[in-house]
Amino acid sequence: MYKMQKKDQKQIVMPYGGVIMDVVNAEQAKVAEEAGAVAVMALERVPSDIRAAGGVARMADPTKAEEIMNAVSIPVMAKCRIGHIVEARVLESLGVDYIDESEVLTPADDVYHLRKSDFKVPFVCGGRNLGEVARRIGEGASMMRTKGEPGTGNIVEAVRHMRQIQAEIRMLTGMSEDEVMTYAKNIGAPYHILLDIRDKGRLPVTNYAAGGVATPSDAALLMELGADGVFVGSGIFKSENPEKFAKAVVQATKNYQDYALIAELSKDLGTAMKGIDMNTLAPNERMQNRSE
Numbered sequence: 001m002y003k004m005q006k007k008d009q010k011q012i013v014m015p016y017g018g019v020i021m022d023v024v025n026a027e028q029a030k031v032a033e034e035a036g037a038v039a040v041m042a043l044e045r046v047p048s049d050i051r052a053a054g055g056v057a058r059m060a061d062p063t064k065a066e067e068i069m070n071a072v073s074i075p076v077m078a079k080c081r082i083g084h085i086v087e088a089r090v091l092e093s094l095g096v097d098y099i100d101e102s103e104v105l106t107p108a109d110d111v112y113h114l115r116k117s118d119f120k121v122p123f124v125c126g127g128r129n130l131g132e133v134a135r136r137i138g139e140g141a142s143m144m145r146t147k148g149e150p151g152t153g154n155i156v157e158a159v160r161h162m163r164q165i166q167a168e169i170r171m172l173t174g175m176s177e178d179e180v181m182t183y184a185k186n187i188g189a190p191y192h193i194l195l196d197i198r199d200k201g202r203l204p205v206t207n208y209a210a211g212g213v214a215t216p217s218d219a220a221l222l223m224e225l226g227a228d229g230v231f232v233g234s235g236i237f238k239s240e241n242p243e244k245f246a247k248a249v250v251q252a253t254k255n256y257q258d259y260a261l262i263a264e265l266s267k268d269l270g271t272a273m274k275g276i277d278m279n280t281l282a283p284n285e286r287m288q289n290r291s292e
């Protein structure tokens with residue numbers, strides 16, 4: 001257990017090379033489980049539909065989480081709005097396995113994130129750089145994910161965030177304690193968490209990549225760059241053949257350096273989700289900018 005987490009807080013145990021899939025109903029949850037997903041994320045809509053709908057995106061109807069929990073035996077996550085203490089408590093009372101305090105929903109609090117160490121249910125949070133990651137761990141997050149740009153089918157932001165975090169960790173490992181202190185000040189990160197990351201040479205919690213995965217090769221690329229696993233939302237159920245894409249993404253993530261296998265998995269998959277060019281998305285349309 002990481003020291004910022006409560007003694008009686010459950011832990012998130014996710015395997016290396018695992019895939020967590022966004023699902024909006026029992027049928028999709030079963031597709032994810034059959035494909036080999038290690039967990040599902042219960043949502044009202046996948047991120048590309050949230051993006052298209054606009055307006056305020058809130059925690060899903062509890063019936064949705066219950067329907068999905070009843071359909072599968074793998075862990076079920078659900079999203080609450082950033083800083084929404086009551087949505088988080090409601091999800092905890094429903095018995096979801098993990099909560100994602102997520103920028104995919106519109107934030108409830110634009111200053112404070114949840115004090116996650118106050119909860120029994122463990123949390124996953126998003127980060128674009130080491131400052132964000134260390135702050136979320138300091139608040140008690142049990143797992144991290146890079147943010148990417150959800151719902152775009154464009155991997156470029158997920159790549160940017162994974163590279164950024166890995167580069168900062170590599171830089172940190174060469175720092176003396178006085179250098180870590182100044183770095184902590186500069187990036188607004190808790191000093192003791194940076195010291196721990198420096199000593200371990202990696203994050204103290206599992207870090208999956210998320211946001212924009214649309215093909216088996218996208219998922220493998222994020223593993224290649226240092227992810228422990230991947231989240232895939234829109235890329236599965238907005239593709240032409242969700243069952244095939246789901247299985248292919250799971251296999252490619254697990255076997256991310258088996259390029260011949262990834263070639264086979266990529267054949268005759270059907271059309272991937274339509275992507276969005278980042279140049280067409282203004283800063284205020286980017287979910288990743290909703291928190292820091």
Ligand SMILES: O=C(CO)[C@H](O)[C@H](O)COP(=O)(O)O
Binds near residue numbers: 021147151
């Ligand atoms: O927020 C998430 C992780 O908790 C989503 O599952 C993830 O970002 C999905 O993005 P995309 O739809 O682009 O795959």
